[in-house]
Amino acid sequence: MKLLENISLKPYNTFGIDVPARRMAVLEPGDDPSQLLPVVHGRYFVLGAGSDVVFTRAYDGTVVRLDDVHNVTRIGDGMVRAWGGMTMDRLIEWTLQHDLYGAENLSAIPGTVGAAAVQNVGAYGVEAKDVIANVEAYDLQQGAMCSFTAEECRFAYRDSMFKHNPGRYVVLWVTFRLSSDFVPNLSYKALADVPHATAQQMRQSITDLRWSKLPRPEEHGSAGSFFKNPVVDEATYLGIKEKYPDMPEAHPTAMAMYKLSAGWLIDRAGWKGHTQGGAGVWPKNALVLYNTGVCTGDEVTALAGEIVDDVHAKFGITLIPEAIMV
Numbered sequence: 001m002k003l004l005e006n007i008s009l010k011p012y013n014t015f016g017i018d019v020p021a022r023r024m025a026v027l028e029p030g031d032d033p034s035q036l037l038p039v040v041h042g043r044y045f046v047l048g049a050g051s052d053v054v055f056t057r058a059y060d061g062t063v064v065r066l067d068d069v070h071n072v073t074r075i076g077d078g079m080v081r082a083w084g085g086m087t088m089d090r091l092i093e094w095t096l097q098h099d100l101y102g103a104e105n106l107s108a109i110p111g112t113v114g115a116a117a118v119q120n121v122g123a124y125g126v127e128a129k130d131v132i133a134n135v136e137a138y139d140l141q142q143g144a145m146c147s148f149t150a151e152e153c154r155f156a157y158r159d160s161m162f163k164h165n166p167g168r169y170v171v172l173w174v175t176f177r178l179s180s181d182f183v184p185n186l187s188y189k190a191l192a193d194v195p196h197a198t199a200q201q202m203r204q205s206i207t208d209l210r211w212s213k214l215p216r217p218e219e220h221g222s223a224g225s226f227f228k229n230p231v232v233d234e235a236t237y238l239g240i241k242e243k244y245p246d247m248p249e250a251h252p253t254a255m256a257m258y259k260l261s262a263g264w265l266i267d268r269a270g271w272k273g274h275t276q277g278g279a280g281v282w283p284k285n286a287l288v289l290y291n292t293g294v295c296t297g298d299e300v301t302a303l304a305g306e307i308v309d310d311v312h313a314k315f316g317i318t319l320i321p322e323a324i325m326v
């Protein structure tokens with residue numbers, strides 16, 4: 001395990017916010033994770049690729065990271081075990097090269113394999129839970145390795161049991177259950193007309209679609225979708241729909257709840273393209289807050305706070321950030 005002192009976090013978060021951390025511990029695949037125990041006394045934070053975090057101030061503690069190395073093995077029929085520190089996109093590229101399918105709709109999400117399990121990432125009709133079989137994590141509370149089935153992970157919309165035990169588990173390995181037959185998942189409306197004859201084509205279509213709506217991290221920092229889509233009851237949905245007939249149609253989910261488009265609410269409230277200090281609302285997608293050049297975490301949280309208040313005043317809905325403030 002590597003230990004680094006007084007390190008800038010700018011290269012370690014996709015928002016590009018420049019704050020220092022007192023210490024960073026970097027674990028590699030062959031390392032004994034119990035080496036983490038002495039360094040996590042006091043304040044610490046487990047960081048993946050930093051694509052869903054906003055650092056609001058200097059981090060006076062230890063940032064724990066898994067080294068971003070490619071480490072993936074086929075362990076059985078359609079089963080693939082991947083290191084938590086590698087990016088999901090690199091893993092998906094590898095799976096297609098090995099004729100294994102099912103994760104291609106998650107292409108180009110800039111996060112790690114470990115965080116994909118924590119966050120139950122989702123895109124274009126697929127969620128990580130659809131392909132995860134098992135998660136191996138180090139329990140920093142018990143000082144022991146543990147293994148969880150997908151059911152034990154209690155996956156839900158951008159949620160898992162790991163999110164309800166913040167800082168307790170470091171996800172080291174994730175096993176995915178994939179298929180040797182490519183069946184394109186076109187359930188997401190915008191995919192109806194995209195080229196999808198092969199898995200590679202599907203992956204390219206997803207990637208193109210993604211970057212037509214989102215800022216590329218190398219050009220403008222962001223955390224992707226900044227807010228979760230709010231889930232409301234039927235009366236609330238119908239009340240807003242009556243007042244704003246142009247609101248996109250929502251369909252009831254399992255519990256007869258309706259998932260509304262947070263992006264539409266923010267856009268309708270007039271925030272799309274607005275900038276304030278170094279932070280802004282992405283002109284092509286109001287769900288995304290971005291770094292216009294040089295921005296601080298405080299500027300991002302101030303803008304997010306104003307949006308939350310305004311959307312609440314206009315629609316009676318409280319938006320919840322998906323991005324994590326640190």
Ligand SMILES: Cc1cc2nc3c(=O)[nH]c(=O)nc-3n(C[C@H](O)[C@H](O)[C@H](O)COP(=O)(O)OP(=O)(O)OC[C@H]3O[C@@H](n4cnc5c(N)ncnc54)[C@H](O)[C@@H]3O)c2cc1C
Nearest residue numbers: 048049050051052111112114115121122123170171223224
């Ligand atoms: C341009 C862009 C597009 C995006 N598109 C999508 C999208 O389509 N769908 C989607 O769901 N998300 C999307 N995201 C958000 C983000 O990529 C995901 O939430 C991703 O899973 C975060 O991964 P990360 O490795 O960057 O984790 P981080 O942002 O570093 O951390 C996220 C959380 O996971 C925890 N964590 C990270 N790694 C571990 C680990 N190994 N063990 C335990 N806890 C850990 C952290 O403590 C934190 O709570 C996007 C982000 C960007 C910038």
